[in-house]
Amino acid sequence: MTTINAERIKLQTTRSPIWLILVVVAVSMGFSAIQAAALSPYGVLEPARAAMGVSMFGVPVLMILSALSITGEYRTGMIRATFLATPRRAWALTSKAIVMAVVSAVVTAVMVMAAVALATALVSESQRASLSFANAEVWRAVGTMSLYAVLGAVLAIGLGTLLRHTAAVVAVVLLMPFVVEPVLGALPEVGVRVGPWLPFANAYTFTKTPWFQTFSMTWGAVGAACYFAVVAGAVFVLAIAVVTRRDP
Template identity: 55%
Template sequence: MTVRAEGIKLATTRAPLWTVAGVVVSSLGLAVVQGSVGSPSIPIEPERAALGVAMFAVPVLLILAALTVTGEYRTGMIRTTFLAVPNRTRVLLGKAVVTSVFAGVCTAAMVVASVVAVRMVGTDRQSADLALSEPAVWRTVGAMAVYAMLGSVLAVGLGALIRHSAGVIAVLLLLPFVVEPLLGAMPQVGRRVGPLLPFTNANAFTEVPLLQTVSMWWGPLGSLVYFAAVAAVVFALAVVDVNRRDP
């Protein structure tokens, strides 16, 4: 019941539709640029083709996931939600399930579309590694989808903890694109703290070539486990906080 209700909320608002439309244009636009202006003799790996999805689509989808919580606190609709479903844990779980599935499906579709876009505009040499029969392509599709799904769980948790749209948007944008790269670039701090930063681990798992200045302590699978653990801990703290502050 809770999952269905959250799905109806998501499907009956315009924000998700316009959000997806915007990130599709941005993601595919960068893929087309890579295929049309890159060196014709250098192949484009699936991870590079998915660069636009990692830079534009996933962060926006995570913000959308967080806004499903903060938006209800801002309008006061959260009271109606809790009246309909008194179990606060079920409410957060429903939001996490719906937003993570939505983000995962959208991300997977956009990665496939980006790969196809590069193949359409690039040379045969550029698209040599981008055939849909290549396991590396589907590894990237799966990795990006898993990242988006776990990130959505993290975003819902942050939304429930922060409860203010501007605050959670700032965290979800500044942390992966400003704070973590700066910490990773500091010689002493980056070596000691960098491998423990959540989005740095997510980036190491997807292997998308974003700015990565940190030498990790473990491989891609370890990075996935670490990022999943961070998302689970933040979500668990949010569940405890909501049950305590919204009796």
């Protein structure tokens, strides 16, 4: 608990979390307003689409924040003090992952609910039924996107530990879902074979996030969530194995 509390204090004493969380808020609210404004008079706005700004852009930004918590220490040399204070390096990384996962989950849950509430205020009275908090789909969106944020935080900590440089992690986090995976998924014949194994494609499947997808996930939403969890866990375990064998 002392190590976890130390990681919490580190997070609270830097400015980057505040600015990045404000970016998440702005993007989430902006996309929610756009989806509501673009809705036809007889259209139905699903909760996952209303909160697509959270899953498509908000969670990647939170992943960058998670990566900064470890790459920033490598950049400044503070990682040496961290490992001196916590010789069990696996627990030091796990503590970071726990703190960032909790922060990411809370911010994501609040932003999904705020995005749905904003969309509800912008659509007509007859279109608000699908966005009502009495609708189970709203809470499914909150739960799945929060889970996505938790797994994304773990994945980002692992990537940050392996790559050590913020720019490298940012490139991976942004290029994979926005460039690499859409291109691979759209390739004739290749997309059908490779697509189901793309991690962010699976994340978008279990969060029901609209995404350009020309292939189907044979294992469904639950299987997609399990697959993304396995990828995040594997990267994190690899990071622990590497960091315990090399000098900081």
